[in-house]
Amino acid sequence: MTKTPFAPEVARSLLTTYGSPLYVYQETVLRQTLDRITKSIPYKQTQFHFACVTNGSIPLMQIFHNCGWGLHANSPGDVYLGLKAGFDPKQIVYSGSNLNPTEMQQLLDWGLGKFNLDSISQLQLFADVATKTDKIISNLKLGLRLNLPELTGDSRIGVHPDEFPAAAKIARQSGLRLGGLHFYRGTGTNATAAFTQVIQQLIGICQLLPDWEYLDFGGGFGYPYHHDGAAFDWEKFGAELTTALQSLPQSKTLIIEPGRSAVAACGCILATVVAVKWQGEKQLLGVDTTVANLSVPSVHGGYREIVTWEQPVRGEQQNAPNVYPTDVCGNTTYSRDYLGRNCLLPALQPGDIIAILDTGAYGYAMSSHFLHRPRPAEVLITANGEDRLIRKREDYSVLLSNQVFG
Numbered sequence: 001m002t003k004t005p006f007a008p009e010v011a012r013s014l015l016t017t018y019g020s021p022l023y024v025y026q027e028t029v030l031r032q033t034l035d036r037i038t039k040s041i042p043y044k045q046t047q048f049h050f051a052c053v054t055n056g057s058i059p060l061m062q063i064f065h066n067c068g069w070g071l072h073a074n075s076p077g078d079v080y081l082g083l084k085a086g087f088d089p090k091q092i093v094y095s096g097s098n099l100n101p102t103e104m105q106q107l108l109d110w111g112l113g114k115f116n117l118d119s120i121s122q123l124q125l126f127a128d129v130a131t132k133t134d135k136i137i138s139n140l141k142l143g144l145r146l147n148l149p150e151l152t153g154d155s156r157i158g159v160h161p162d163e164f165p166a167a168a169k170i171a172r173q174s175g176l177r178l179g180g181l182h183f184y185r186g187t188g189t190n191a192t193a194a195f196t197q198v199i200q201q202l203i204g205i206c207q208l209l210p211d212w213e214y215l216d217f218g219g220g221f222g223y224p225y226h227h228d229g230a231a232f233d234w235e236k237f238g239a240e241l242t243t244a245l246q247s248l249p250q251s252k253t254l255i256i257e258p259g260r261s262a263v264a265a266c267g268c269i270l271a272t273v274v275a276v277k278w279q280g281e282k283q284l285l286g287v288d289t290t291v292a293n294l295s296v297p298s299v300h301g302g303y304r305e306i307v308t309w310e311q312p313v314r315g316e317q318q319n320a321p322n323v324y325p326t327d328v329c330g331n332t333t334y335s336r337d338y339l340g341r342n343c344l345l346p347a348l349q350p351g352d353i354i355a356i357l358d359t360g361a362y363g364y365a366m367s368s369h370f371l372h373r374p375r376p377a378e379v380l381i382t383a384n385g386e387d388r389l390i391r392k393r394e395d396y397s398v399l400l401s402n403q404v405f406g
């Protein structure tokens with residue numbers, strides 16, 4: 001079993017102070033992860049941008065900022081949060097999809113300078129909007145998101161290289177520089193080869209752009225949620241990418257925009273056991289959180305390891321710790337309200353604490369009011385060991401907000 005994220009007295013004290021369930025983030029873990037990722041790509045012209053679709057908590061985004069990272073925005077809301085966190089608009093790369101003209105205008109008004117667009121139609125809209133502003137449009141950096149099924153899979157996103165000449169024409173006619181290629185491999189694979197094998201082909205595709213300046217290698221880098229399973233090899237990826245880019249006659253900018261691989265490890269959810277029942281040898285733990293607080297395991301079939309601080313009783317026969325197949329069940333009767341299935345846990349009692357690990361990415365950011373449970377609080381354990389509330393627990397009034405009724 002993976003070790004617990006901090007000492008039991010810390011878990012208990014956090015729940016006493018802030019209530020249960022609780023999202024907890026560790027600054028030290030986040031900084032260590034960023035340090036590792038940053039050092040893994042020695043190529044000098046590399047810019048790291050945090051994909052805050054995974055976690056929009058301002059104090060965490062500020063740690064990324066403080067570590068010298070920029071921001072990757074998937075939506076105007078990502079940009080809004082990034083600006084509130086203190087990022088300069090020029091440190092934000094937009095690589096989203098399907099904006100309307102007002103939103104396109106808003107991104108330009110906010111001062112963003114780098115846009116990776118998803119379709120010829122969005123490029124045309126961008127050109128129409130940008131040429132009406134008083135910006136010096138040659139300062140804007142434009143890229144295209146790539147759609148090439150053998151590299152990007154069966155994806156709705158992106159522009160096929162066959163369409164590059166049409167895109168180049170729109171850019172040229174509007175005085176815009178089309179200089180970037182944005183690649184997104186797809187979410188969360190730990191197969192390093194899936195990234196390293198495509199480097200040369202991507203560089204070849206970049207050369208089809210009229211003013212190639214940068215390659216945005218996207219996110220989608222895996223995270224080892226199964227702690228004993230495969231892990232994405234950042235060092236191998238960084239070394240191969242560096243070699244390939246260094247061999248080019250002119251230096252190009254490399255953008256990397258990790259989401260889960262950067263922020264998953266630093267977060268966990270603490271929850272309290274409220275009910276226990278047994279079906280034969282299987283333990284059913286009822287806990288005080290729900291899939292609405294963490295949708296990934298139930299809705300997307302993801303796995304998050306669940307651990308506890310309670311020590312298993314030693315088995316009399318083999319002197320082995322007694323752990324049992326355990327389903328960790330949420331606090332509603334929704335048929336999919338499982339936080340984990342067939343976890344191996346000791347026999348627990350109401351009042352015991354569990355931790356759902358690696359929930360820093362796509363955790364709170366994907367939580368909802370489905371099942372009408374207000375959302376938990378978020379706490380940051382700072383690098384000097386202090387705990388700090390970074391988002392308040394909601395109360396029932398949130399369920400009424402914006403409703404209009406007599």
Ligand SMILES: Cc1ncc(COP(=O)(O)O)c(C=O)c1O
Pocket residue numbers: 051053054072074095184186187188218219220221257258259260261361
């Ligand atoms: C363009 C782009 N970059 C990066 C990310 C982050 O992905 P991941 O968390 O898999 O690294 C996303 C996720 O939606 C994305 O759409």
